[in-house]
Amino acid sequence: MQEKLWLEDLAVGQQFVSGTHILTADEIKDYARLYDPQPFHTDEVAARGTMFGGLAASGWHTAAITMRLSVQSFPLASGIIGSGGELSWTKPVRPGDVLQVKSEILEIIPSQSKPDRGIVRVKLTTTNQNGDVVQTFAPKLVVFRRPSS
Amino acid sequence: MQEKLWLEDLAVGQQFVSGTHILTADEIKDYARLYDPQPFHTDEVAARGTMFGGLAASGWHTAAITMRLSVQSFPLASGIIGSGGELSWTKPVRPGDVLQVKSEILEIIPSQSKPDRGIVRVKLTTTNQNGDVVQTFAPKLVVFRRPSS
Numbered sequence: 001m002q003e004k005l006w007l008e009d010l011a012v013g014q015q016f017v018s019g020t021h022i023l024t025a026d027e028i029k030d031y032a033r034l035y036d037p038q039p040f041h042t043d044e045v046a047a048r049g050t051m052f053g054g055l056a057a058s059g060w061h062t063a064a065i066t067m068r069l070s071v072q073s074f075p076l077a078s079g080i081i082g083s084g085g086e087l088s089w090t091k092p093v094r095p096g097d098v099l100q101v102k103s104e105i106l107e108i109i110p111s112q113s114k115p116d117r118g119i120v121r122v123k124l125t126t127t128n129q130n131g132d133v134v135q136t137f138a139p140k141l142v143v144f145r146r147p148s149s
Numbered sequence: 150m151q152e153k154l155w156l157e158d159l160a161v162g163q164q165f166v167s168g169t170h171i172l173t174a175d176e177i178k179d180y181a182r183l184y185d186p187q188p189f190h191t192d193e194v195a196a197r198g199t200m201f202g203g204l205a206a207s208g209w210h211t212a213a214i215t216m217r218l219s220v221q222s223f224p225l226a227s228g229i230i231g232s233g234g235e236l237s238w239t240k241p242v243r244p245g246d247v248l249q250v251k252s253e254i255l256e257i258i259p260s261q262s263k264p265d266r267g268i269v270r271v272k273l274t275t276t277n278q279n280g281d282v283v284q285t286f287a288p289k290l291v292v293f294r295r296p297s298s
Binding site for chain 2: 034035036037038039040050051058059060063064065067068071078079080081082083084085086087088089090135142
């Protein structure tokens, strides 16, 4: 059991490293059929003739796995709640890739109007088994203070 | 059958409006169990005690449905291929919400180094049945010219 963290437990520079997830070709295709049905995500053969040169995961699939790995490894007591941020896919994710996420705290801004919370800028960096960065996401999270009880 | 569009068929200001998708509570919970297992996305009762005040879709689920609706309505011949962009969730998505996406072309930048393609800045705006914006995404897409044949 990880200890759950509130706003006052966080510090700039803290890092949280996730477990790993191996992305299979079947998983890539199943996700893409549901949410991103394009040939470079759903069909190995058709993918060869595209700019990807072979099957690649939908970026939204990489983002979804990044979220799950983050939820499992970045133990915010009030949850990981964001309103968006800059999302960047820097390298294709291929069948067999082993994904891992590092969450790093960049800035902590206590709310002026709502004393029970703050905004925390973080960077989530998703890498593959070679250490190549495949995605970055830089959201602002709402993080709550420990309730007085 | 929509006509497929190449770079030279696009113009700044063009808009493409998608069909709609009704998001059910079961779909919200099924997605969240897989990719964003937090109580405000997976459990109606637990969600009441959170800042969402009730079940809300994972933002990544909204993004995934936005992608599918875009693929079905924005008929780029070479596919919708982006390297990321600014993603913003502006309002919670609730069970029963009817989502629709408008894709608008903001800028067209022919590649200097690769004459067969260009970069197209677009804005994807996802709305609910009341016309409220629930998500915006502003990616740069790679779009190819019609092959000479």
